Amino acid sequence: MELTQALIAYGLAKRSGLRHVTYVSVYKADQFIEVPHFANKYAVEEAIRAGGMPYTILRPAYFTQNERSLRPALTELSVYPTPAGNEGVAVVDVRDLAEAATISLTEEGHNGKAYDLVSSEMLTGPEAAATWSRLLRKQIAYAGHADFDAFEAQLREAGSPSWRAWDLRITFEGFIERGFTNTEDQAARFGALLGHPPRRYSSFAEELASEWAAA
Secondary structure, X not given: OHHHHHHHHHHHHHHHOOOOEEEEOOOOHHHOOOOHHHHHHHHHHHHHHHHOOOEEEEEEOEEHHHHHHHHHHHHHOOEEOOOOOOOOEOEEOHHHHHHHHHHHHHOOOOOOEEEEEOOOOOEOHHHHHHXXXXXXXXXXXXXXXXXXXXXXXXXXXXXXXXXXXXXXXXXXXXXXXXXXXXXXXXXHHHHHHHOOOOOOHHHHHHHHHHHHXXX
């Protein structure tokens, strides 16, 4: 459905005579093509490249704002449940994504370019648990990443459709097995696009913890 909707939107944009399209894909879309979400994004990228319309492709990493859904696990169970592993998962703040999209649509020089939207600070399970331990002032354990059967089951129990739970499972399995890290050069290139350093995971975590405390 994601692929169909994106291609329809792109076709309508061409028919309407729009001068430029910016597509929000996903970081390393071409390296996880067995994952439905990534495969859909990469197929749309290829269609846009072949479509003849001026374009920019944005490839955001894991959204820091995804952490909003972890409040019960963090505050009630004292567990950081995301199987992020120990090597580092590239992240991006959605506010930086919004800025990048605006820049690509309103400024010259971005036609035909693809940007990796990544922060200089990556996410790991142990470091995330340590960050939340400090912010919540209690011990937060990292749930680990060995048992993906249990991870998928937890997603289903939390209300995720079966297809979504499987998609997320093989996404994080891929992160652990093949890596989802970024380089300082990639973060610096993104910062040059924004005109400021990309927002960091720890900074968003501090904002979120303050928000929860005030609620």
